[in-house]
Amino acid sequence: MDNQQALSTTATDMSTDPTLDSTTQRKLAAMIERLSSLHQSRVSTKTDLKDPSFESTKSFILLFTNSKQEIESSLTQIQQNSDTNPTLDLKPELEKISLSITELEKFVAESSYFLPPYEVRSSLKTISDLKQTLDSVTSKVKPRKKFSFKNKHAKKPETANVVTKEAIENEPEQQMSYKPKDSPGYRNKENEILIKEFKGSEIGEFVLSNLTNCEVRLKGCFRSLFIDRLQNCKIYVGPVLGSILIEQVEGCLFVVASHQIRIHHAKESDFYLRCRSRPIIEQSFGVRFAPYCLCYDGIESDLKESNLDDDTGSWANVDDFQWLRAVQSPNWSVLQERERIDTVKI
Structure with a gap:
């Protein structure tokens, strides 16, 4: 099975293993399209589609590593842009990277049924590291706000992914x-x-x-x-x-x-x-x-x-x-x- 078939199987069919994620269909479709484009370009450089590197786990590692490197490269570029122009508004780029990390996390979840347990743990650890790096970069490049005597509302503490009955019932x-x-x-x-x-x-x-x-x-x-x-x-x-x-x-x-x-x-x-x-x-x-x-x-x-x-x-x-x-x-x-x-x- 080649990379394109493997990803398509993970996203849609798997006749004996239906494990697609049910949340955020729009993001899933966007992720599949993006990852399909990534490994389609890889496929075009292969002359033998029966190469063992097209096995499911290896296909996952290829796509995961490619996306990880892309995210790391974007973070490095943001730091360089911030050093060059400290007043530059980099919020849109940071939000885009945050979305890419979320999509990568979903990709791991959707591929978990065929991955060895250590591969799942390693991938989740990598995603956690990417999130920490993003937080670090964000704190460094975020422009300082001007001093002000205006009172500000205290920020409510985050629930940190605690799922509540109200949260689920209010979802579409x-x-x-x-x-x-x-x-x-x-x-x-x-x-x-x-x-x-x-x-x-x-x-x-x-x-x-x-x-x-x-x-x-x-x-x-x-x-x-x-x-x-x-x-x-x-x-x-x-x-x-x-x-x-x-x-x-x-x-x-x-x-x-x-x-x-x-x-x-x-x-x-x-x-x-x-x-x-x-x-x-x-x-x-x-x-x-x-x-x-x-x-x-x-x-x-x-x-x-x-x-x-x-x-x-x-x-x-x-x-x-x-x-x-x-x-x-x-x-x-x-x-x-x-x-x-x-x-x-x-």
Whole structure:
């Protein structure tokens, strides 16, 4: 797969791994267009598109490094311009760099499903360093204000990426970042118990969409699960071979197992998980996590077939992409044992 195909796959399709970010569609489109142009120019210099450097991880590193160098070069240029002309207004250039860093951060988030964990950590550390450099440059080149006796309102302290219920509810209605085409599933149901058993790998992707006050029981293995717009639902799912993407859920309970789980725009919901990689949340609050507790006839063999028979403890190591500080994110917590549900048999 060449770089252009890899980026297009990350941005739109990934038939067995739907992990697109659901926030800020306009910025995502702009970022994809810009990054596509960057590596398209690289592609034009390659004579062999089967070169191993076009593998997904290497494609990511190429694009990430290119963008990082571009940002660093812009910061250096701003410093030089400030030294040459101290009165020059560099605010527009600084805002442009800030947007580029944000876009790069989103790119890491959207590529995290195929990246090795150390690559994600390294990339996030690089982004953190870029932000610190931007702050340092901004403080140096920002023109001093003239002395004044006028009273100024005290600046309100920033909430530092703490996601609140009011903040999410005041956002414009989110569009689905991934729209499965003709995938089997349950859609537009209320007050129903929905049961399905999978045999072998007969199903690639399964969808749960626009459900209210429903209980869903899915037994057996399948490739991937996409969930969006659920309210007050209980979802019990056997092992998923690929990934699970959850968007726009409120007041729900999930008992699910998968290699990779991403959660966007979740409110006051509990997640009982077994997963190989660290769960990812974004624009969520009041979400709690606990270990997987599902039971049905044959689940042990299904877990083994899916390579999910061992509990790695990843369910308790959640990555909040709205919170890059070293301290614990306030948007999620581990569910206390006394509050957890018992093993669920379906």
